[in-house]
Amino acid sequence: MRDTDATPLVVINQVTPIYVSFVIPESRLPDLKQYLAKGSVKVEARAPNDVAAPSVGRITFVDNAVDPTTGTIRIKGTFANPTRHLWPGQFVNVTVTLTTDPHAVVVPAAAVQTGQQGTYVFVVKANQTVELRPIGVARAVGAETVIKQGLKPGETVVIDGQLRLVAGTTISIKSGPGNKVAP
Numbered sequence: 224m225r226d227t228d229a230t231p232l233v234v235i236n237q238v239t240p241i242y243v244s245f246v247i248p249e250s251r252l253p254d255l256k257q258y259l260a261k262g263s264v265k266v267e268a269r270a271p272n273d274v275a276a277p278s279v280g281r282i283t284f285v286d287n288a289v290d291p292t293t294g295t296i297r298i299k300g301t302f303a304n305p306t307r308h309l310w311p312g313q314f315v316n317v318t319v320t321l322t323t324d325p326h327a328v329v330v331p332a333a334a335v336q337t338g339q340q341g342t343y344v345f346v347v348k349a350n351q352t353v354e355l356r357p358i359g360v361a362r363a364v365g366a367e368t369v370i371k372q373g374l375k376p377g378e379t380v381v382i383d384g385q386l387r388l389v390a391g392t393t394i395s396i397k398s399g400p401g402n403k404v405a406p
Contacts, residue, residue: 236311241304243268245317246295258321265320266300278302328370334380335368345381355390
């Protein structure tokens with residue numbers, strides 16, 4: 224019998240610690256390297272339908288070549304996995320946090336409008352009228368926009384019906400979550 228015809232009797236998989244492989248776009252490599260040098264990179268992994276807290280690990284490998292077919296770079300994270308929520312061969316969602324800004328002002332992306340003079344939001348004043356306020360956008364991610372200038376934490380912004388508004392219009396606020404600027 225040849226070795227190529229042999230079927231293994233047992234396969235042993237390591238679950239503690241466990242290694243998670245994922246890729247990032249090559250355009251993000253300089254950011255990753257910058258924050259890895261500072262030691263501030265946080266990596267979390269969670270199975271798509273797992274309600275438990277994500278497993279926290281650290282980056283232990285960055286490939287030294289870009290995959291030319293996808294334009295991505297392979298990264299490996301090592302996770303202690305004491306609760307064994309991660310399993311060999313399992314698909315997981317990985318979140319890499321390079322840095323956090325505890326003082327960021329964040330609004331729903333729907334609140335940010337673009338006009339001839341640039342980006343702006345309608346801010347609700349104490350007398351229930353609106354003020355058109357020019358803003359500077361730092362970045363937008365998904366349904367949220369980080370504001371770099373023009374808003375203060377706690378201000379209320381309009382997220383629906385902006386086409387019918389002009390400065391000084393009296394409005395009524397619908398109840399619901401998300402009508403305050405997040406500090």
